[in-house]
Amino acid sequence: MAGHIQDRWFRTETGADGKARRVKTERYGTGMRYRARYVGPDGSEKSKSFPDGQKRLAEKWLTNIASDMSRGQYIDPRAARITFKTYAEKWLGSHTADMSSQVVIEQRLRIHAFPVLGTRPLDSFRPEHIRRLVSVLEANPAVSGAYARNIYGDVRAVLSAAVDDGLLPRNPCSARSVRPPSVERRRVVPWLPGQVQAVRAALPERYRAMVDSGAGCGLRQGEIVGLAEDAIDFEGGILRVVRQVKLIRGKAVFAPPKGNKERNVPLPSSVADALRTHRDAFKPVEITLPWRKPDGPKVSARLLFTNTAGGIVWRSNFNIQEWKPALAAAGLIPAPGSDGKYESAREHGMHALRHFYASVLLDAGENVKAVSQYLGHSDPSLTLRVYAHLMPDSSTRTRQALNKALSG
Numbered sequence: 402m403a404g405h406i407q408d409r410w411f412r413t414e415t416g417a418d419g420k421a422r423r424v425k426t427e428r429y430g431t432g433m434r435y436r437a438r439y440v441g442p443d444g445s446e447k448s449k450s451f452p453d454g455q456k457r458l459a460e461k462w463l464t465n466i467a468s469d470m471s472r473g474q475y476i477d478p479r480a481a482r483i484t485f486k487t488y489a490e491k492w493l494g495s496h497t498a499d500m501s502s503q504v505v506i507e508q509r510l511r512i513h514a515f516p517v518l519g520t521r522p523l524d525s526f527r528p529e530h531i532r533r534l535v536s537v538l539e540a541n542p543a544v545s546g547a548y549a550r551n552i553y554g555d556v557r558a559v560l561s562a563a564v565d566d567g568l569l570p571r572n573p574c575s576a577r578s579v580r581p582p583s584v585e586r587r588r589v590v591p592w593l594p595g596q597v598q599a600v601r602a603a604l605p606e607r608y609r610a611m612v613d614s615g616a617g618c619g620l621r622q623g624e625i626v627g628l629a630e631d632a633i634d635f636e637g638g639i640l641r642v643v644r645q646v647k648l649i650r651g652k653a654v655f656a657p658p659k660g661n662k663e664r665n666v667p668l669p670s671s672v673a674d675a676l677r678t679h680r681d682a683f684k685p686v687e688i689t690l691p692w693r694k695p696d697g698p699k700v701s702a703r704l705l706f707t708n709t710a711g712g713i714v715w716r717s718n719f720n721i722q723e724w725k726p727a728l729a730a731a732g733l734i735p736a737p738g739s740d741g742k743y744e745s746a747r748e749h750g751m752h753a754l755r756h757f758y759a760s761v762l763l764d765a766g767e768n769v770k771a772v773s774q775y776l777g778h779s780d781p782s783l784t785l786r787v788y789a790h791l792m793p794d795s796s797t798r799t800r801q802a803l804n805k806a807l808s809g
Contacts, residue, residue, distance in 0.1 A: 404439025404466070406459050435459045439466055483568065485526075486519035489559045500694040501649045501656070506555050513538065513552045523568045526560065528576035538582050549582035588790050591760035592733075592753055599731035608714075608723055610679035611706055614640075615754030617672035619776050622751040623647055624658055626714045629702040630685040633668070633676060640668045642777065644702065646713055652695040653713055655702065662777045679705065686711050724751065759784070760791045 410429045416422050433450035437459040441447045451459040493507055517534050534556065538549040557574040564572050573579065592600075601612040614625045623645035632641045643663045647656045657663065685703040690713070692700045708714050725743040728734045734746045755776065762772045769792075773784040 404437060404463050406456060406463070407436045407438060408434060408456075409436060410434050410453070437463050439463060482522045482524060484519065485521050485523060485559070486515050488523060488563060488568070489514075489519075492559050492562050499656070501647050501654075504649055509548075509552045509555050510559075513541075513544065514556050518556065523560075523563050526569065526573050528573045528579050531556070531573050531576075531579045535580065535582050546582055546584035550584055553581050589756045589760075589787060590748075591756045591791065594757075596731060596733060597754070597757055600727045600733070603727035603730035604723060607679075607683050607709070608706065608719070610675045611751075612754060613672045613675040615751055616757050617669050617675075618666045619755050619758035620666075621645065621659065621755065621777075622716060625751070626704075626706060626716065627655060627702070628705050630680070630705060631703065633673075633705075635668070635673055635677070638668045638670075638673070640666045640672075642666060646690070648716065649695055653690055653715075654693060654695060654697065655690045655700055656693050658777055660777065660779055662779070664774060664777050666775050676705065683707070688713055720750070756788075759788050763788055763792050 409432070410426060411423045412426050413421050414424045434453040435451040435456050436448050437451065438446060438448040449459075449462060451462075489510055493503055493510075496503055496506070514534065517537055518530060521530060535549075535553065538544050538552060539546075541549075544552070553574075557572065560569060560572045560574060563569045597612065597616050601609050604612065611625050614620050614628060615622070618640050620628070620640075620642060624642050627644045627646040628640075629644070632643060634641065641663070642658050642665075644655050645658050647654055683705075685705055686707045687701050688704050688707070689699050689701040691697040704713065706714055708718075721743075725734065725737075725746065728746060728749050729736050729743065733749050735744060737743050759772055759776060762775070763769075769781045769784050772788070773781040776784065778784050
């Protein structure tokens with residue numbers, strides 16, 4: 402057994418006859434009687450107190466401490482008393498993700514996880530606490546299944562780091578009884594060509610080629626906003642996706658495309674013509690922004706798409722003032738209400754142009770690996786999960802191939 406147990410109700414004294422005897426202390430009969438003490442791996446003394454009648458429990462506690470030390474599973478009781486909120490904030494400060502990801506994770510934890518788990522000490526975590534978090538998230542109508550999964554993933558990452566730091570013996574999210582929030586898989590319903598053209602026609606002229614860039618090259622909204630003159634190779638028929646515009650705490654920055662995946666996308670002649678026409682009507686403007694984070698080094702690019710004041714196209718302003726009115730004019734969403742506001746239309750955001758792009762390529766028989774590369778997905782399996790139902794049915798081709806082979 403590591404350490405020793407101090408009986409604080411008695412002390413040993415040497416009598417006049419030279420023999421040791423037990424003498425009651427001033428604490429006799431009050432407070433915790435036994436204090437189990439040991440020296441931790443860091444060289445400092447640790448202790449825990451037990452009431453009268455629980456000396457065997459104190460001995461067992463010390464035995465378990467010694468066993469944990471020998472197995473390399475020792476956890477400092479004082480350090481493990483740190484709350485989830487305090488540890489999560491510390492973890493965020495040293496997180497290796499880019500700054501914009503840190504902002505998003507901090508917001509998800511602050512709004513949804515801290516109210517449920519924030520004050521709980523790390524050493525008190527049990528699977529039941531994670532099950533309760535999942536239950537709270539699934540009961541919130543404002544939290545989608547996919548968003549709830551992200552929140553759960555953030556909590557799991559924080560607790561995994563706590564395990565690595567020796568503050569938890571195991572991650573409660575790994576328990577069999579814990580399941581991530583359920584996600585309702587909604588099939589992507591791509592726009593029809595006529596709907597793409599209707600939205601394009603309803604936009605002000607200076608923004609119409611943004612539709613061509615999204616529907617004809619599969620660019621994300623931030624990549625369209627960050628599209629610069631030097632990214633277009635008209636002669637080679639290539640569009641280079643090398644940057645995007647992101648907002649971090651309300652400040653615009655240039656950043657690499659999502660996942661730091663630069664890519665070359667085939668440039669259809671129709672899109673090239675639209676970009677030429679746009680460039681002639683609205684000259685590119687040199688915009689200087691920080692790189693990656695608000696205090697990052699300044700970089701400049703001659704952007705193809707700017708607002709009426711010659712500045713960057715702010716996503717929130719564009720979506721409210723230009724995009725939603727165009728959707729309503731195209732019949733994709735209702736007209737605004739009496740308050741002048743439009744209904745939420747997440748499925749008809751600019752990402753719908755990427756869905757259209759992917760659906761056209763897959764329907765034409767383009768292979769999934771190529772489509773994944775053009776979209777900038779992390780791997781083809783992601784493309785399959787989102788768009789597999791849009792791939793043409795192979796049963797007809799199968800019958801024709803077998804009929805041809807067998808008839809010979």
